[in-house]
Amino acid sequence: MNKYDICIIGAGIIGSSIARELSKYNKKIIVLESNLKVGLETSTGNSGLVHGGFDPTPGKLNAKLNVLGKKKYEDWISQMEFPFVRIDSLVVGFDDLDLEHINMLYKRGLINGLNPDEIKILTRKEVLEKEPNISPEVKGALLCNSSIAVDPVVLTETLMKNAIKNGVELKLNSKVIAISKQNNLFEIEIENGEKINSQIIINVAGHYADVISKMAGHHEFDLVTKRGEYRVLEKTEAGIVNSVVFMVPTIHGKGIIVAPTLDGHVLVGPTSEDFVPKNETRLITKSKYDLIGDIGKKLIPNINMNKTCLSFSGSRPIEPKNDDFWIKPAANDNSFINVAGMKSPGLSSAPAIADLVIELVMKTTKLEEKSNWDPIQRNPLIHK
CATH class of the missing domain: 3.50.50.60 (FAD/NAD(P)-binding domain)
Structure with a gap:
């Protein structure tokens, strides 16, 4: 042996x-x-x-x-x-409640040990200058300049x-x-x-x-499971965002993102679904596929979700x-x-x-x- x-x-x-x-x-x-x-x-x-x-x-x-x-x-x-690529993260808010959450995340980042020069709260004007395709309904955002995509x-x-x-x-x-x-x-x-x-x-x-x-x-x-589904858009949609753009975290999870991928596509997702069976953590569902499209359009109104070329699902083991x-x-x-x-x-x-x-x-x-x-x-x- x-x-x-x-x-x-x-x-x-x-x-x-x-x-x-x-x-x-x-x-x-x-x-x-x-x-x-x-x-x-x-x-x-x-x-x-x-x-x-x-x-x-x-x-x-x-x-x-x-x-x-x-x-x-x-x-x-x-x-x-x-x-890998060094990339900005942008958590965007669309109402006063979102802005309160963004301010909380800013303070939380400093408590967690981020340097003050790593994070900044942006005005609506600054957000649209940085990401012109974001919805004009945006009211502000949290910028973090120390993220890395791998x-x-x-x-x-x-x-x-x-x-x-x-x-x-x-x-x-x-x-x-x-x-x-x-x-x-x-x-x-x-x-x-x-x-x-x-x-x-x-x-x-x-x-x-x-x-x-x-x-x-x-x-x-x-452990319990949390499944998240994604959609990947064709390379023709590259450039619609320059940063990893997050929705303020909601019941849908940590925050759905629209982000450039390392290979030139655009990633939208994930959703969040709790307590799925361990052997179903990689499934794709029609309802979440549509939800990703709706939220992607809320973030980036002119994003063409019809250019989806791939769907996949991921999951997280949670100790509740x-x-x-x-x-x-x-x-x-x-x-x-x-x-x-x-x-x-x-x-x-x-x-x-x-x-x-x-x-x-x-x-x-x-x-x-x-x-x-x-x-x-x-x-x-x-x-x-």
Whole structure:
């Protein structure tokens, strides 16, 4: 039976981030992914925006890690080649209630640690000068100039390639079906019948993190789902916005956006639908398709939603009691670390989440840095 120091369950953006950062250390590490490729779940159905950090509720873990993660993206950008662009975010308001919310977001951003030169409240005139296609009904907006747009799937692949380059083993098509523990060693059974042993488990299984935790005997949290649907417009619509333009957050979610994509299309969405079954998080519905069109037109009246060339759906696992990231060891086992509830801003926080997990690992085992760790990951298809 193969024996490892650390087993990471899940190879989305968070699991791949943890694998890459842990590859600095002299540990035998394996990543188990149930799908045939990395990043096929939440990481695929994602707007790909590293948020500025003004939205999360101050004092919550996700607010702290959003700002820390955004800063550490600068290290990743300097070390690895993946598609990205620096882009402004604009939260626009259409009535006095919206403007109150925008002022609240501005204050929240400062509390969360943004520099005053990163965020600014714009007048109606300033908004229309910056984005002339926005509805003339706009009354003001919050501008954040420190957002970064990335391709989340390519980034996930890049992180995992660098982890493998530095000695991490990846097993795809490896769904975990049983976990037990004897003599301080986990036995992990994979659906194909293979079994591995590991001293530490890091559970980053997305929507199924609660299932994996209970499989190991830890019943401390449950997850619910939030599904969001998107529409992508043809490249003929490029230029209709220059920034990531948000609606003020409403019952529809964090805020529907109209945004340029890295490949020259225009992205509109997502919607927000709670409590869908775990196996229906990628479905497309007619009602939400139409809703995206209505809200897109409210933001940008002359947007041509008939130019939709692609629809897709993404989802977020939510820990409903705290409505925050759940990053902690099991109550009675420091060697079983849960990394769950990765709602937005999970992508933005990924580098900082990895750092926090490393701190938790250090509480249960000694980590020694490799002398030959190589953080550089080149991509021949990208020329900076």
